[in-house]
Amino acid sequence: MVLTSENPGPRPESRAERKEQTRRAILDAALRLCEGSSLVALSLRQVAKEVGIVPTGFYRHFESIEALGLALVEESFVSLREMLRDVRLHDPAYDDLIDSSIDVLIAHVHAQQAHFAFIAREREAGPPAVREAIARSIELFERELASDLQRLPGTDAWTTEDLRILSNLFVTALVATAVAVLHAGEEPEEEKRLVESARTQLRMVLVGALSWRSER
Amino acid sequence: MVLTSENPGPRPESRAERKEQTRRAILDAALRLCEGSSLVALSLRQVAKEVGIVPTGFYRHFESIEALGLALVEESFVSLREMLRDVRLHDPAYDDLIDSSIDVLIAHVHAQQAHFAFIAREREAGPPAVREAIARSIELFERELASDLQRLPGTDAWTTEDLRILSNLFVTALVATAVAVLHAGEEPEEEKRLVESARTQLRMVLVGALSWRSER
DNA sequence: TTGATGAGTGCACATCCGTACACTCAATGG
């Protein structure tokens, strides 16, 4: 069997690929280990042990737990951005906009449990740099949602500030729902109740925003 | 100078009073030390050093950091209950109900910064028992608010469930505002923006809830 | 083929952690 750069033999991974695998393993291990507590209570040695490398090996990938946290924030918001994209796949003029948005949210919460729980925790409890990164990303997320809302019929005359206020309320309510669904865990009937509640809340907000706005 | 039980002399504190003072010092120290991180990253030794007692002395007052956390939850919600009482001092029929509620909230956030920050952090990041205690207390708080809302004109025909959904949204929005105000710190113009935003949001919700409800 | 690179190792160290145990000695109540 000839070993060339195209056919590297029984160990197909390049050096860089192997490093990337370890990096992934570290990220996954950290996400798993800090469930139920927080990044600030996570030690480098725990992570290393979970991954199966020696403590000092950690430094080949991150310079600190805080830096690891920033990478996890990045990653989490990539998945959130995918969620927004899924929401946009629907025609925004339809009446079921709220229903479909919540469905997409719930699906993503289930698919990305760990990421949602991570940002919900660390936005308040994480290391300062992590908290700031999350705050920045959420603000960005709200701005994106605001520009989506702008395309809804009935919001043409709204100011940018009004749209920000509305999308802030939406995000707040949706985050609260996501967290509640996470806490509900594997209790389908409780989750159903939460989803129904979120539906009602968003409808109230939407109706209120439109009529309140038209009164001015 | 005669020393009697009514006149204990130059050291007026009884044994129990001195113990209570130390207990308070421990609670205050813990609240101060876990600002910017979390209970789960707080060590018994740090607390003891801050208070000025030896580590093992801690056990005379709490059996663990988690037990200390439960006491802090208790304390925090006492101050929240006082806030609700202040809100109720206003005539609920007035149009400025939302304004006055937000004013009361902001005043309490400033007066009880540490308590607000504590529950905002630990409800997601704290030890399991602490998280559960906070969840229970918030639920109770929502129920109280719901029964207050019931006395508002226009909500007579609402079901209990509807009231719970509405008060849940109110609490969610108010907590988000409180947290944002805390993060704004000493920036009056930013805080003013946040308060104005909260006002708008609550009005939208109230208007929406009333009109959405009457449509059914 | 060979020399450089760098992911992961192994050991050492000082520091922090929770907690067990025996103690002191002022306040307390009978």
Next chain:
DNA sequence: CCATTGAGTGTACGGATGTGCACTCATCAA
């Protein structure tokens, strides 16, 4: 007045933590 109580002390321990340093040896570019 005197025996009891209990808040706070002091020492000591085994284990976890972050990190410095010298190392190996597979991979990779030249």
